[in-house]
Amino acid sequence: MGTLLEVRDLRTEFNSESGIVKAVDGVSYDLQEGETLGLVGESGCGKSVSALSLLRLIPNPPGRIVGGEVIFEGQDLMKLTERQMRSIRGNKIAMIFQEPMTSLNPVLTIGRQLTETVELHMGYSPEAAVRRSVELLEMVGIPDARSRLSNYPHQFSGGMRQRVMIAIALSCTPRLLLADEATTALDVTIQAQILELIKNLSTELGTAVIIITHNLGVVARYADRVNVMYAGKIIERGTADEIYETPRHPYTRGLLGSVPRLDVDREDRLASIEGMPPDLDRLPPGCSFVPRCPHADDHCRAEMPPLSSKDGTEHVYACWKGHEFGPLELVQTQA
Amino acid sequence: MQKYIARRVLLFIPTLLLASVLIFGILRILPGDVALAILGQEAVEGGGGYTETQIRELREELGLNDPLPIQYAKWAWSMVNGEFGGESIRSTEPLSSIIARRLPVTLQLTVYTVLLSIIVAVPLGVFSALYQDKWPDYVLRMGAILGQSMPNFWIALLLLLFMVTQIGWSPPLGYSNIWVDPFHHLQIMIWPALILAWRFSAYMTRITRSGMLEVLAQDYVRTAKAKGLGQQLVVRRHSLPNVLIPVITLGGLEVSTLLGGTVILENLFGIPGLGQAIVEAAVGRDFPVVQSLAMMLVFFMLGLNLVVDIAYSYVDPRVRYS
Numbered sequence: 254m255g256t257l258l259e260v261r262d263l264r265t266e267f268n269s270e271s272g273i274v275k276a277v278d279g280v281s282y283d284l285q286e287g288e289t290l291g292l293v294g295e296s297g298c299g300k301s302v303s304a305l306s307l308l309r310l311i312p313n314p315p316g317r318i319v320g321g322e323v324i325f326e327g328q329d330l331m332k333l334t335e336r337q338m339r340s341i342r343g344n345k346i347a348m349i350f351q352e353p354m355t356s357l358n359p360v361l362t363i364g365r366q367l368t369e370t371v372e373l374h375m376g377y378s379p380e381a382a383v384r385r386s387v388e389l390l391e392m393v394g395i396p397d398a399r400s401r402l403s404n405y406p407h408q409f410s411g412g413m414r415q416r417v418m419i420a421i422a423l424s425c426t427p428r429l430l431l432a433d434e435a436t437t438a439l440d441v442t443i444q445a446q447i448l449e450l451i452k453n454l455s456t457e458l459g460t461a462v463i464i465i466t467h468n469l470g471v472v473a474r475y476a477d478r479v480n481v482m483y484a485g486k487i488i489e490r491g492t493a494d495e496i497y498e499t500p501r502h503p504y505t506r507g508l509l510g511s512v513p514r515l516d517v518d519r520e521d522r523l524a525s526i527e528g529m530p531p532d533l534d535r536l537p538p539g540c541s542f543v544p545r546c547p548h549a550d551d552h553c554r555a556e557m558p559p560l561s562s563k564d565g566t567e568h569v570y571a572c573w574k575g576h577e578f579g580p581l582e583l584v585q586t587q588a
Numbered sequence: 589m590q591k592y593i594a595r596r597v598l599l600f601i602p603t604l605l606l607a608s609v610l611i612f613g614i615l616r617i618l619p620g621d622v623a624l625a626i627l628g629q630e631a632v633e634g635g636g637g638y639t640e641t642q643i644r645e646l647r648e649e650l651g652l653n654d655p656l657p658i659q660y661a662k663w664a665w666s667m668v669n670g671e672f673g674g675e676s677i678r679s680t681e682p683l684s685s686i687i688a689r690r691l692p693v694t695l696q697l698t699v700y701t702v703l704l705s706i707i708v709a710v711p712l713g714v715f716s717a718l719y720q721d722k723w724p725d726y727v728l729r730m731g732a733i734l735g736q737s738m739p740n741f742w743i744a745l746l747l748l749l750f751m752v753t754q755i756g757w758s759p760p761l762g763y764s765n766i767w768v769d770p771f772h773h774l775q776i777m778i779w780p781a782l783i784l785a786w787r788f789s790a791y792m793t794r795i796t797r798s799g800m801l802e803v804l805a806q807d808y809v810r811t812a813k814a815k816g817l818g819q820q821l822v823v824r825r826h827s828l829p830n831v832l833i834p835v836i837t838l839g840g841l842e843v844s845t846l847l848g849g850t851v852i853l854e855n856l857f858g859i860p861g862l863g864q865a866i867v868e869a870a871v872g873r874d875f876p877v878v879q880s881l882a883m884m885l886v887f888f889m890l891g892l893n894l895v896v897d898i899a900y901s902y903v904d905p906r907v908r909y910s
Contacts, residue, residue, distance in 0.1 A: 310813055339818060343814060347815075350807060350814075355807040356810075359830070361829075369815065373816060421811075
């Protein structure tokens with residue numbers, strides 16, 4: 254399998270009243286065909302913005318992509334014309350959003366919202382588009398698909414709407430699916446169903462998936478590799494197992510320590526990360542995590558550590574002291 | 589839907605009752621006596637005088653000596669039995685014929701204004717929103733604020749003055765029915781329609797613009813863009829129908845203000861509509877005519893609100909009346 258996507262030094266900024274906010278600050282990663290990648294971090298760490306940047310959907314003003322390359326199937330998306338970009342959106346790269354209640358247009362039927370994508374990208378006739386839409390709704394498990402085409406979004410539940418969103422996203426068999434907090438707004442039981450659905454369909458269609466979430470449980474179960482983001486940068490990357498067994502960055506360790514677990518007995522209080530995420534327009538000169546890090550010293554305050562590893566493995570981390578940390582004691586490896 | 593409409597029409601009744609009492613009451617409070625006015629005019633024309641007895645007899649004949657509740661009841665009954673309030677005291681023309689002659693003219697003026705405004709305001713509002721805070725937006729917003737701040741009658745007077753003094757042209761005095769002489773009809777109707785439309789479209793442009801800005805920030809518009817749809821489809825298919833919901837509601841309410849404008853402009857431009865008739869009748873204390881025509885305007889507004897509500901259910905699938 255080849256490389257599907259290479260992101261190189263992607264930078265996205267927003268103008269705000271207090272200055273320029275570097276929401277995505279030099280993010281680089283790659284993605285293999287058919288791979289599932291997790292992008293994890295707190296709210297406001299830049300994970301959603303980095304996904305929207307791939308599709309060049311950053312609202313401008315106030316935002317803009319100021320640098321970097323996004324090489325997708327050999328071409329740099331940042332260099333395409335808007336017209337070429339449109340032929341990729343919804344066709345080769347599709348996206349599912351966080352809010353199923355507001356992401357569908359309230360005044361258009363589900364059918365119209367499904368058919369327009371295949372009509373646009375695959376040149377289907379209206380009749381063929383309707384047939385394809387019925388197939389898609391059946392594929393995502395919506396019963397009585399044909400008659401539901403004439404329904405409006407408010408006649409569907411949240412989980413059903415997210416299924417419709419998935420059907421729309423997968424309608425042109427994309428090479429890459431961006432799932433931005435796709436299950437966050439749903440009930441826990443529905444979350445699992447939707448994630449299973451995404452997993453099964455992406456495997457079936459050979460679609461690579463980037464799961465963007467703050468839910469480490471989701472990532473543990475569904476992602477092959479994980480990128481952890483903090484303050485606009487990737488601060489740790491490894492396979493899901495590596496990240497869960499031996500997190501090297503104090504932030505990742507803090508995140509994992511703050512997840513309540515049912516498979517480990519514990520009597521102490523749940524650990525939490527002290528402090529708040531930093532203002533992205535006022536970052537300290539060294540490592541962004543310094544103000545909240547119990548291990549920080551003068552070196553950390555002076556210089557941002559590069560994303561690397563001591564022993565040259567693929568498990569990389571942006572911490573001067575990362576190699577000193579051992580396996581996280583609380584964590585028992587999951588199957 | 590039929591049930592909903594029927595219920596709404598039933599609710600017209602209390603509103604109409606209240607409005608009729610108000611209109612009737614206000615007219616009785618006004619100073620001035622129609623019997624005196626009629627006799628005085630006859631006396632001037634005939635060159636003679638008139639006597640107390642004549643006044644008493646005329647008042648008796650016109651039913652002005654009845655107690656007010658009886659006068660009201662007579663009028664109210666004649667509104668519902670198809671006589672529309674009887675006849676003019678001055679010209680003795682039946683009101684049914686006055687309304688049949690005058691109402692279409694006012695309706696036409698209103699329709700021209702609303703159509704002109706929609707044709708102009710919706711595209712401009714969308715355009716303004718798409719160029720938010722760039723110079724086309726500023727220019728359009730300035731024009732809209734101007735249109736909203738200048739009173740109709742003032743613009744009308746300036747326009748008439750300008751046309752008469754500078755280009756030596758004034759709108760024709762006589763009115764023609766559109767089916768008889770469309771060109772002549774438009775010659776007289778176009779100016780008041782344009783003036784009314786400036787104000788109305790200024791308002792509509794502003795609400796379209798703000799509605800559009802709100803819709804463009806919605807998640808479903810982002811979804812539409814993420815599907816790869818072009819700007820045109822994003823605006824026309826995904827945004828505009830959502831913008832129309834507030835535009836229809838607010839625009840429908842604003843038509844009541846528009847009716848106030850037609851009353852004034854009909855008089856300035858000599859257009860024989862309801863507005864002109866009401867003013868003429870009010871000056872001559874022609875109670876039956878003022879009462880009945882004012883009731884027609886009330887009825888018109890109620891009907892318009894109902895139409896707006898029904899239109900709503902077509903634009904917004906979430907609203908289905910039962």
